[in-house]
Amino acid sequence: MSQTLYVYQSLARATREHGVQTMFGLMGDANLFMVDSFVRDCGGRFVPAAHEGSSVLMALAFAHVSGRVGVATVTHGPALTNCMTALTEAARAHIPLVILAGDTPVDNPRHLQSIDQRELAKATGAGFEQLRSPATVGKDVARAFYRAQVERRPVVLNMPVEFMLQDVAHDMQVLDVFTAPGGVAQGDILDNAIGMIAAARQPLILAGAGAVGAREQLIKLADRLEAPLATTLKAKGLFTGHPYNIDIFGTLSTPAAYDLIARADCIICFGTALHDFTTDRGKLMKDKRIIQIDVEPEAIGGGLHPDAALVADAGLTAETILYWLDEAEVPASGFTRELDIATLTTHPAAAPKSGDGFINFVHALERLETALPQDRVLVTDGGRFMTEVWCRISAPDPTSFVSTVNFGAIGLGLQEAVGAGLAAPDRPVVLFTGDGGFMMGGINEFNTAVRLGLDLIVIVANDSAYGAEHIQFIDRKMDPGLTEFNWPSFAGIAKSLGGDGVEVHSEAELETALAALKTRKGPFLIELRLDPNDVPRMRI
Known part of the structure; x- marks a missing residue:
């Protein structure tokens, strides 16, 4: 009525x-x-x-x-x-x-x-x-x-x-919407795709954000093929715990995983548009069969032309492929039997070159990986620092990982961390951001997090510069002065806005900050003071 x-x-x-x-x-x-x-x-x-x-x-x-x-x-x-x-x-x-x-x-x-x-x-x-x-x-x-x-x-x-x-x-007006289209692959293209998979001796399964709901089906297919599993950045954490998960595929892979991908003869891609960073501008896809499955037609063929393209649901297609492999009694590839997964998932660390008063970024990340709450929701801003964060800081699953880089912007992380915290009120949110990004979009909403009483841990990587631009000047032996900034103390700002904060200039101070985390009562900021000349290069 x-x-x-x-x-x-x-x-x-x-x-x-x-x-x-x-x-x-x-x-x-x-x-x-x-x-x-x-x-x-x-x-x-x-x-x-x-x-x-x-x-x-x-x-x-x-x-x-x-x-x-x-x-x-x-x-x-x-x-x-x-x-x-x-x-x-x-x-x-x-x-x-x-x-x-x-x-x-x-x-x-x-x-x-x-x-x-x-x-x-x-x-x-x-x-x-x-x-x-x-x-x-x-x-x-x-x-x-x-x-x-x-x-x-x-x-x-x-x-x-x-x-x-x-x-x-x-008058109440609600349209009931079924939002999980379930196209089933069929026909000659499916037959050709299965033929390529059956003939492969070193197949690999790659999953993107469009395949997040198909985890179990993709694992069953990978186990049947004895194929390693990898994800795009946006599907980070999808295969956590699987013995043959090589983590992120592309420019963010470990050197050993990158070499493994290069050796593969067939990449079966579910729910990924295969952009330049995933394929390393096409280098990783040369001389191998590419099968692309995505429910979104516009996702197919944008980055490269696959050998077989199926506009279909990821999970249903994986089940269909598995069924026909079993029917044809296609033998497993044996590819995973030769893998040393520890080597494939370990990112090497360069020798620290930090000057006095600075902490090495990679060392800090490795310590934070083990010390931060394991049930975290991980949020990352954009910028120079984030590629190492993506490689070295884990997320429980793709839903618990929010990357704010769909448009290549910086300064979006703190805002999205607030939304993530309200969506998962019983879990801590960990945000990694750079100094430029925090100045651009973080300060004004840090107080919002304080007002809301969120369990938010903010890690600010502060090299007192716009680092991506700084390194370009250094590479060309030019004066980087225009990229350098005398920022205020971010830890001090966090306190003035009603939260808490600690500056970290050394490994000992990092341990002090991590101990303080255990008694946090609201938004807590750790400011990592970094040498702008000792920050790992971006991997994209």
Whole structure:
């Protein structure tokens, strides 16, 4: 039975009816009443960010870790333009989000904050839905949630401010969506793919983010073939615990694993678009058969042309291949029998060259790997330091790993750590970030983490420089002075914002910081003071 409400109340209720309990955002005159109603009338939780783009990033990580649609809200004009990098990150991460964005009055085209919000959203790769009228609130909200799920990207629902105080008859409108398409591979291409796999003597299985739900099926296929398992960065942790897991495939592989991949004669790729970093710009895929399986047609053929391409579900396809291998009594390859997995998964460390007052980054990472909570959710920012973090710091599974590098940006990590912490409130969140990234996007939201009382551990790698640029000047024997910064004490900032922090200049101080972790009572920051001339080079 319909009930007469204001439009802002109907919007809040429609959002809550889609199972949304947590909304991230920053209030303005086009969304403040809707937010208030979501909290007071619908019993929802509103998480106020310090910056509009942060709210989208928090919703992104919340969705990734929880498996639910993330929701954020901002007002119009500059509030939405502040979200452009975050929306692009979410679109390229293929994360379902709904952004409830206010808009300026339709009858005032000269409004100071007016902008074409449809074109802005489209430029980021996000979808766009217009709230058409007060009478269509339920349908328009339902359409936005539907599209976010089936298109696996953020959808901006545009809400004109003049609608908010109009009356509307609220009707519940929820579209039930089955979001796990299950295409089954069949036909001549499947036959050709199975023939290539059967003929392989050194096959390898590679899984990306699109195969995260197919872990058990891929392991069964790998065991049947006696093939090693590897993942892309975004699927990090998928095969944790398997005896023939060689970890990340590509430029982030260990030298021994890289050589092993180069020896393989057939790579069976599930749920990965095979971008340049995974394939080392195609070098790792030369002179071998490539079979690519992905439910998304646009993922196939973008990076390279496979020998067989199947637009199909990863798990079902693995089961189908396994079935026909058994039917044909194809023998196992024996490839894994010759492997020394310890060698394949050990990253070498160069001799430290740090000057006085600095700690060696690789040594610190190796110590942190064992000392940090093992049930962690791992979040990483972008930047020069992260490649070593990805190689040396483990995550329990892909859902517990949030990498903020889908757009190559820095300064997104702290915001996503907040969203991850709210999605997994009973687990500690560990964020690795650089000094430039923390200055760019971390300081303002560290206080948000304090206000929320999150169990957040922030590791700031501080070389007092923009390191990727610094090393380029050094390589060319040029003065790197323009890349160097006299930052404030990040540990001191953490304390001033209500958390705790420790500066680390030596191995002894690192041990002191790790001991202090055990009695932490809220967000805790460890600032690693690094020599800018003794930081490992990026591997991508």
